[in-house]
Amino acid sequence: MQRSLVVTGKGPEVVDTQGDFAGEGDTLIEVSHSSVNYKDAMALTGDRGVLRTLPLVPGIDAVGTLDDGTLVCVNGRGLGERRHGGYTPRLRIDAQDITRVPSRFTAFDAAAIGTAGYTAALSVAGLERAAFEVDGAVLDGPVLVTGATGGVGSIAVQLLAARGHEVWAVTGRVEEHGAWLRELGASEVLDRAEFEGKGKPLKKARLAGVVDTVGSTVLANALSQLRWGGVATACGMAAGNDLPASVLPFILRGVQLVGVNSVDTPNALRDEAWGVLDESLHTDAIRTEQVGLDGVVEAGRRLLVGEGSGRVVVTL
Template structure:
């Protein structure tokens, strides 16, 4: 038996609980991992609370990522004792996820733990940090360099946004953070933001083209905020878009794209190719100031994950939430 957060559906009602689960119920896979740390992300919170139809089949163990140690492997790339990380691949949506003491997965989904990270640090970064790194890489691919001007980060007090601010500032960019929580300005400046703007400046419909300001942007919000960000991009600027906290719609026009050559670069971390995942983790090992991880991180025990999910959706949590599960291994 092992403990896990289990999401079940009874008629139209979704119910989450901390449950004891029989090992025999683990899904098929060629690698079994003893989980050391997982995380609580926005998508996990939606699944646990039933606020959005994230889960594709029931029962489901949520948790879109984990770091742990291989217990058993029939996969040629891994052996017992290896330290591994998993992000995405429908984990916690279609496949039982990381908010559990054990996980059984397809070995092709795993990546080796990148030196010098510990298992805890890997989840302090987690899918949010790995996604932030993919966004930074997307800006670089589109020639958004520090000398081009200011880079905007929306949803900056959240997991992706916090790591994006820390990464971009260390790389020499002038970072402007956008948040709906003005009280987090001190926190964001400590991460490296040069300026902090109120999200209210971006939530109302604006002109198809606004005054040019941003050389690049990392957007986790979507909706009207993303539309206004696009409208204020500099000529040939790039927006790396990776989230929808503000909605699925995009009420914009083609003007920024055909008159200023703006690029809207979609960033997907779920099905990202393995070679790009490994490169993102390598870059994180070089470009993320590990001294800032503690400021980014709150620990929540497995029994408290369900209540923390509600707090996350209510905007009461900043940065990253890590969930220690088998920390004696770390």
């Protein structure tokens, strides 16, 4: 009997797979892998801000094959939130919501990339697109990546460095992870404490760009350090969904803030992001841990308390 992980009113449990766990859609995917993202970790606690209904199979990523053997993935699209997600071996979804995985990636690679890597690529593509629109050139100066040891942040560091950008990585665990972040391509590793707490509306302009994964005061302080025409992307809110910032960076320095929504991104931008991954991602650089369904809950717990780093791949 095949097994699935489902969250009920009593919490998460691994159970025999039921037919309705596959959901509805015109295309069937035989799921081989998923991953554990921050949103999945929240769902495993029963967080109703993520889970719109119960019982529900979590897993905002699904990687598997079509009936002709084509390797595909689904990132977001309401999986694990509005409908059953990737922690089950069969998934039905409309063909328009499926992404074909570039040929150089394996199923394990695609799951290691997952929503985190895809979001990192969306952020990098959005950053480069906005910067090009300002002066038709690449970003002139360092790009700051916050939450750099997380799934999104660590892949963003590697992608940016591979694409020729100077990268400054921000982490609350400099001594523990500083060497790893430099291996990924960061030229500077900064302590998160420099960006916490209320700061001045404008600080020394030293950044060309920001890829922010945490929000709140960290993003506000990063915005205040952008140079004229600098660009920041925002894709996460682990530190809070508030933004205690001033309009001064936008008015006096002409900076831009680009939002990144990985769940509902149109197909053209999804394809652009996977193109960035295909061009620039070194899969060996992704720090991965592999678990089965019985290891998902513990992996989610560690992610929520800040003990995890890199990516957790779930093999069904």
